[in-house]
Amino acid sequence: MSDPMELKAKLGLDVFKPGPKPHITIKPGMEKDPRLKKAILVCPAGLYSENENGAVTLTIDGCLECGTCRIACGKDVLDWNYPDGGAGVQFRFG
Numbered sequence: 001m002s003d004p005m006e007l008k009a010k011l012g013l014d015v016f017k018p019g020p021k022p023h024i025t026i027k028p029g030m031e032k033d034p035r036l037k038k039a040i041l042v043c044p045a046g047l048y049s050e051n052e053n054g055a056v057t058l059t060i061d062g063c064l065e066c067g068t069c070r071i072a073c074g075k076d077v078l079d080w081n082y083p084d085g086g087a088g089v090q091f092r093f094g
């Protein structure tokens, strides 16, 4: 029997507490690096996008802390850390 809830509905149940600063950032000057475009495809929360200038942007609210973007893009283009204690995702489903 399949679960009637779609992925976005499940993700919508999670709670995200922002920290004092984003725990993942695109390194300055790397916004148009081709390696970053992988994150658009692999981030399960869909937090990466490409703007009209070809620069990749990241909206950190909703991050699942899965590390997929870190593996896909590498540390040359991303500054990746876990959030400070008390901040970040709180899973509500599974």
Ligand code: SF4
Pocket (backbone or CB within 6 Å): 024, 042, 043, 044, 045, 046, 047, 062, 063, 064, 065, 066, 067, 068, 069, 070
């Ligand atoms: S850690 Fe996971 S959810 Fe967070 S931005 Fe990277 S790929 Fe997306």
